[in-house]
Amino acid sequence: MTTATLSPDTGAAPGAPGHNQFALLKQRRFAPFFWTQFLGAANDNLFKFAFTVLVTYQLQIGWLPASLAGLVIGALFILPFLLFSATSGQLADKLDKRSLMVFVKRLEIGIMALAAWGFFGQHIAVLLACTFLMGLHSTLFGPVKFAYLPQHLSERELTGGNGMVEMGTFVAILLGNVAGGLIIAVPEIGAHHVGFACVGLALLGRFASHHVPPTPATDPALVINWNPVSETWRNLKLAxxxxxxxxxxxxxxxxxxxxxVFLSLFPAFARDVLHGNEQVASLLLVVFSVGIGVGSLLCEALSRRHVEIGLVPLGAIGMSVFAIDLYFATRGLPSVEVMALGAFLSQPAHARVLIDLALLSLFAGLYSVPMYALIQMRCRPTHRARIIAANNILNALFMIASALVAGALLQMGFTIPQMFLVVGLANAAVAFYIFMLVPEYLLRFVAWVASRLVYRFRVSGDESIPTDGPAVLVCNHVSFVDAVLIMAASPRPIRFLMDHRIFRQPLLGGLFRLAKAIPVAPQSEDPGAYDAAFERAAQALREGELVAIFPEGGITRDGQLQAFRGGVIKILERARADGLEVPVIPMGLTNLWGSFFSRIEERRGERVAMVRPLRRGLFNRVGLNVGAPLAAPGLTPDGLRERVAALLV
Structure with missing residues (x-):
């Protein structure tokens, strides 16, 4: 991953103590970019919503019926994402991203000047053309937007930065829609004022882009393929x-x-199910947007400022639970006259509807932000923008499919609450399918739950865990959940070498198989399996993975650090034979002895674990101290044990 830069206006290192996502708004490496994308999103939505209101309520256009106006405008805006995302991804990889942002903002000024003329003279064809051009503007900006962040933010800032961008985007959408509706509604001069507002926002966006720091091209030698069809297919294959x-x-x-599905059904949901007026429909949009923003911002606090994909299953669960509950919350609502906002809010039954909607969108924020951050972190830097372009293409296709499926279900006689139920159940099925295909999400979720709900887990020195490249992690072994807690501290997957007997445990054995842990049998018991385990560990290092080993050879039975065996040296020697000088990261787990998963209970002369549930209650403090990386040459088991012992003090 590209090294993050120091902030020129604060001098603070990224990820320094006390740093949080809001502090990014004071730094040149983030703030101008944030306001550039914020103003662009606001302008998109102010223009689109004002135009939709104009042709729906104020003008009678024979060739553009009011009932179709919103669909046509939405389709024209989405179309460039399908046609030009592949090309825009190439441009973002090939060119300096600041230069590309400045160009896009200049283009926006020209488009909005043309749109202002269209609003002044109510030239509908011109405004439709501008809708397509603003879609093109957003298509060009999309890959730049997400490829920019990893070049200026460290891994520890990536989740927070994405949360800020996601929050800013939805707030901008909300403000743009509200402003567009209010301005266009001004009698006689509303359309003129919309034109002025659009040009003004474009100028502000151009000013903000001027202060974005230089962001060098990641693949300047790239030869642009101008064929959108072949390049789209190539990008999808690349992803x-x-x-x-x-x-x-x-x-x-x-x-x-x-x-x-939810956004497209809000107007009809407000009118036909909740029996509210336009203000109620606007309230639903506000609640949804605020929920997404809050969920996006929560990601950094819930992830310990790492890219924490364990939040994705949590988000998926919340999305399904509250989408399904929204169906039940609307079943008993009486049929009444259309209500204004005040009357709607005075009904207690509507509180449940709004809470469901707010929590549904909050969990959607928890679901999406870690995925964006993971894509940015795991992509090759030279191909990052093209992967984002592939993401935008699929996003557009799924949104089109959403409109088609929603329309088909409505034609089949489904009610709007039934639509929410179907989507909630489908979300559960899709999420389960994805998590089975990529067990890393599920593993990180288990680690996240263990480190926050079972224990209060404190990590110190985790910046020593490398965000890329091979390394060997060495830790003391206190309990059956040691590996789960170490997973929770690492931003990357880890291959654990573990005693083969633990795989006989029904729950933990299944979990560690999902984690692709490597079973190790004693050499005296099965020499072939013993050698095969160390060869698999060496292969993982060759492939740039993290490998973890508990050198004591088993879980402590008295709470004391045992002698270290030579397995870790064997791994390092095999790596050196392959020409790899792999760093060793010492770790020390603290305060786990005496917990439910440690061998503290005595039965028939044996030390056993997992006998007394809630032995120390919930949320008891445990910790992981991570030491500075050690060079492999000269390391001995005794010397490594001393390093780990020093971390337990």
């Missing part, structure tokens, strides 16, 4: 080459499918 990244792209696209 498919990394299984975790491609499944994440599919997961994000599904989230857009899910969200598009």
């Amino acid at each position: 498919q080459g990394n299984t975790v990244v491609f499944r994440s792209v599919l997961g994000i696209s599904w989230m857009w499918f899910f969200g598009a």
